Amino acid sequence: MTNKRTIIALAAAGLVAGLVAGTAAPAAAQEHQVPPPAMKWSFAGPFGKYDEAQLQRGFKIYKEVCSSCHSMDLLSIGSLADAGGPGFTAAQAAAIAATYKIADLDDKGQPIERAGRPADHFPAPFPNAAAAAAANGVAPPDMSTLAKARGYQRGFPTFLFDIVTQYQEAGPDYIHAILNGYKEAPKGFTVPAGGHYNEYFPGHVIAMPQPLADGQVTYDDGSPQTLAQYSKDVTAFLMWAAEPKLVQRKRTGFQVMIFLILLSGLLYFTKKKVWSAVH
Amino acid sequence: MSGNSTYQPQSKVLQWFEKRLPIGGLIHSSFVAYPTPRNLNYWWTFGGILTMMLGIQIITGIVLAMHYTPHVDLAFKSVEAIMRDVNYGWLLRYTHANGAAMFFFAVYIHMFRGIYYGSYKEPREVLWILGVIIYLLMMATGFMGYVLVWGQMSFWAATVITNLFSAIPGVGDTIVTWLWGGYAVGNPTLNRFFSLHYLLPFVIAGVVVLHIWALHVAGQNNPAGIEPKSEKDTVPFTPYATVKDGFFMACFLILFAWFIFYVPNFLGHPDNYIPANPAVTPAEIVPEWYYLPFYAILRSIPDKLIGVLALFGSILILAFLPWLDTSKVRSGRYRPLFKQFFWLWVIACIGLGWLGSKPPEGIYVILSRLFTLYYFAFFLIVLPLLGFFEKTKPLPNSISESVLGAKA
Numbered sequence: 001m002t003n004k005r006t007i008i009a010l011a012a013a014g015l016v017a018g019l020v021a022g023t024a025a026p027a028a029a030q031e032h033q034v035p036p037p038a039m040k041w042s043f044a045g046p047f048g049k050y051d052e053a054q055l056q057r058g059f060k061i062y063k064e065v066c067s068s069c070h071s072m073d074l075l076s077i078g079s080l081a082d083a084g085g086p087g088f089t090a091a092q093a094a095a096i097a098a099t100y101k102i103a104d105l106d107d108k109g110q111p112i113e114r115a116g117r118p119a120d121h122f123p124a125p126f127p128n129a130a131a132a133a134a135a136n137g138v139a140p141p142d143m144s145t146l147a148k149a150r151g152y153q154r155g156f157p158t159f160l161f162d163i164v165t166q167y168q169e170a171g172p173d174y175i176h177a178i179l180n181g182y183k184e185a186p187k188g189f190t191v192p193a194g195g196h197y198n199e200y201f202p203g204h205v206i207a208m209p210q211p212l213a214d215g216q217v218t219y220d221d222g223s224p225q226t227l228a229q230y231s232k233d234v235t236a237f238l239m240w241a242a243e244p245k246l247v248q249r250k251r252t253g254f255q256v257m258i259f260l261i262l263l264s265g266l267l268y269f270t271k272k273k274v275w276s277a278v279h
Numbered sequence: 280m281s282g283n284s285t286y287q288p289q290s291k292v293l294q295w296f297e298k299r300l301p302i303g304g305l306i307h308s309s310f311v312a313y314p315t316p317r318n319l320n321y322w323w324t325f326g327g328i329l330t331m332m333l334g335i336q337i338i339t340g341i342v343l344a345m346h347y348t349p350h351v352d353l354a355f356k357s358v359e360a361i362m363r364d365v366n367y368g369w370l371l372r373y374t375h376a377n378g379a380a381m382f383f384f385a386v387y388i389h390m391f392r393g394i395y396y397g398s399y400k401e402p403r404e405v406l407w408i409l410g411v412i413i414y415l416l417m418m419a420t421g422f423m424g425y426v427l428v429w430g431q432m433s434f435w436a437a438t439v440i441t442n443l444f445s446a447i448p449g450v451g452d453t454i455v456t457w458l459w460g461g462y463a464v465g466n467p468t469l470n471r472f473f474s475l476h477y478l479l480p481f482v483i484a485g486v487v488v489l490h491i492w493a494l495h496v497a498g499q500n501n502p503a504g505i506e507p508k509s510e511k512d513t514v515p516f517t518p519y520a521t522v523k524d525g526f527f528m529a530c531f532l533i534l535f536a537w538f539i540f541y542v543p544n545f546l547g548h549p550d551n552y553i554p555a556n557p558a559v560t561p562a563e564i565v566p567e568w569y570y571l572p573f574y575a576i577l578r579s580i581p582d583k584l585i586g587v588l589a590l591f592g593s594i595l596i597l598a599f600l601p602w603l604d605t606s607k608v609r610s611g612r613y614r615p616l617f618k619q620f621f622w623l624w625v626i627a628c629i630g631l632g633w634l635g636s637k638p639p640e641g642i643y644v645i646l647s648r649l650f651t652l653y654y655f656a657f658f659l660i661v662l663p664l665l666g667f668f669e670k671t672k673p674l675p676n677s678i679s680e681s682v683l684g685a686k687a
Contacts, residue, residue, distance in 0.1 A: 149550065156633075162542070271526045
């Protein structure tokens with residue numbers, strides 16, 4: 001009883017003190033962020049699917065551009081042939097794997113480099129985070145989960161509507177905006193050494209130099225070789241890398257929904273029938 | 280658990296077994312013949328929903344633990360391996376992660392219902408306190424589960440929450456070192472959190488058994504807040520409550536499935552897809568949404584120790600509710616003043632939840648303080664005084680009368 005009183009008295013005293021003290025709490029440095037434009041993605045919505053050709057183009061950009069600095073080591077190379085992904089055949093994935101050199105040991109325990117196999121994960125461009133940081137200023141983030149590890153504040157009440165509209169593309173929208181966000185710094189804005197001005201990066205100073213420009217990667221399928229196209233393709237690829245089971249998830253979800261709605265309906269009428277006896 | 284069972288098994292084998300261990304009779308008297316008030320509304324289906332959620336969490340959790348590795352270098356990778364390489368691993372993990380949120384969503388409705396209809400009042404005080412204990416255990420379990428992912432938010436949430444104990448005068452730092460198993464959040468911390476995260480759900484299950492036992496001794500409260508007087512006031516649990524609970528469980532599962540299959544990362548923070556890095560502090564450290572009101576209470580008070588006491592006090596105060604509320608009338612339906620203060624309190628709780636996600640500056644701090652003040656005033660001033668001053672509406676003579684009255 002005394003214990004309870006003490007706690008209550010302390011709590012009450014704290015509250016009064018808190019109110020009297022006013023707003024002395026230090027202001028958190030909330031960096032201004034420009035909301036990225038919302039793009040149309042093939043994988044959005046309840047029936048969303050990845051566009052195989054787009055993922056294959058995105059993979060080409062990853063392989064020729066991104067992978068020289070960014071690792072993506074949670075993915076096996078063979079997963080390129082998994083259902084719901086870029087749609088490479090198992091033979092194509094094995095051929096892609098063979099183009100990578102993988103560090104291993106031979107049967108005498110000596111370090112060797114061998115050709116990659118589908119079960120190998122994508123090799124990292126740097127041996128460790130310190131080496132990556134030394135070469136780039138800061139260590140480039142791993143790309144395996146990047147599309148889910150980025151986003152932006154949606155604000156009230158938009159974030160509530162997002163439940164109904166199934167908006168889960170804040171990450172891809174943000175990455176796409178960053179790739180298109182390299183601009184001349186406005187007058188009076190000093191970009192520190194080693195930094196680059198980007199409209200959509202929080203604080204506008206990003207360590208990564210502009211990675212993609214028009215005509216940089218050659219497409220084999222006749223798609224436009226522009227930054228606008230590249231940025232969409234590589235972003236879609238990164239979304240697949242982060243969420244490779246998205247297509248299965250949404251398809252299973254539709255089946256589960258139909259089942260649950262039918263079950264609820266049947267239970268509702270059963271309930272009505274059972275309770276009609278006592279009402 | 281209430282009264283003598285009239286259960287008579289048909290088969291000879293079951294009769295033989297029943298004589299030696301009358302478990303069939305126990306189940307029959309608890310979940311078949313058990314009399315439930317006939318006027319229960321859908322807010323009363325959340326007890327069943329919560330039992331289902333506990334079951335879902337335990338089953339998905341056991342399978343996830345078969346694939347998870349509690350080591351600082353491997354935890355994040357093993358979670359991603361579950362998402363990528365384990366058959367239906369994405370389904371298990373998204374069900375478990377969103378299941379925790381759904382579990383809390385259901386428990387909050389269950390608690391608001393209990394408070395509105397005075398379900399904590401005599402003779403249900405022990406039943407209520409057992410519920411508060413379950414809620415505390417849920418909070419501990421949910422927090423430790425969130426840490427297991429070992430993303431940035433996991434790591435920094437663990438750091439912030441365990442650091443709360445450093446506010447204890449004298450022994451605070453020693454306690455924190457003891458909790459960590461070292462001088463920082465590290466591998467020993469992750470290991471013990473995994474061990475406890477596996478243990479506590481079974482403790483919860485044990486307290487749930489006591490909670491249901493206490494419920495079946497005292498009998499269910501009901502929207503009228505008066506005890507059943509005759510057989511006309513009750514209906515047997517099966518089929519009436521079973522089918523009603525079943526229907527609403529299925530509806531609840533639709534909401535749950537929506538989150539799992541369509542917006543599985545809506546309730547999570549993007550930073551938790553970045554592996555834990557003790558060298559980089561995230562721009563904002565935000566707890567899961569179900570802890571936000573308490574986080575707001577903590578931050579509304581400038582003194583750390585008093586803030587921590589207010590945080591724990593805001594939960595522990597619930598255990599004293601049966602004695603803080605002095606009104607003789609149970610149900611809020613017949614308490615016009617209580618009703619207004621109650622909804623104001625619900626608004627304060629939701630408001631605190633919103634403020635917990637905001638930076639602690641400017642108007643947000645002032646609002647947090649006002650809502651925190653009202654949160655405690657509701658328990659410490661409003662409820663004790665209302666019992667003396669409130670003019671309550673006349674109670675119906677019986678449950679069946681209240682049902683007929685409502686239909687007219």
